[in-house]
Amino acid sequence: MPLPALTLSLQFARFDGAAEHRAALPRHKVMRWLRHALASxxxxxxxxxxxxxxQQLNRAYREKDYATNVLTFDYAQEPVILADLVLCAPVVEREAREQNKTLQEHYAHLLVHGTLHAQGWDHETSEEDAQEMEAYETEIMTGLGFTDPYAT
Structure with missing residues (x-):
């Protein structure tokens, strides 16, 4: 079964250390990770x-006054999924270090995670939903050649 089609705009704000983040996110890999997480x-x-x-976006849209790793803005799920994913580079970098992951591996996981949110998956509704979403993320990530993102 072919993977879903994806039109992607990959954008980088200007910030210290942006080159390292650009290097971890080659467009062809970002496309691959996202397409494997898409249902359409x-x-x-x-x-x-x-x-x-x-932090500004998290405060404005979630009323939480801190920078988080990934924000998903989902606009439509049919007939085409329309969404924006915003990832905070310093948070992603810090979490990757804390979790002993490469920057690229953590970005891949958060892109898959955010893409699932864009399709209606939600881990905050119940423990059962959280376990189902984590299991699906793990399936996608291992299928992409990464380790289980939730393994400790």
Missing amino acids: DAEMAVRIVDTEEG
Whole structure:
């Protein structure tokens, strides 16, 4: 079965250390990771931001006054998935270090995670939903050649 079609805008804000994040996110790999997490065709923007922009967006849209790893803005799921994913580079980098993962591996996981959110998956509704979403993320990530992102 062919993978869904994806139109992607990959954007990087200007911030210290942006080159390392660009290197971890080659367009062809980002496309591959997202397409493996999609159930249907999509148009998506992925933006890599600094702490200030990440915090501003989280405050404005989730009323949480801190920068988080990934924000998903889902606009439509039919007939085409329309979504924006915003990833906060310093948070992703810190979490990758804390979890003993490469920057690329953690970005791949968060892109898969955010893409599932764009399709209606939610881990905050119940423990059962969280376990189902984590299991699906693990299936996608291992299928992409990564280790289980939730293994400790």
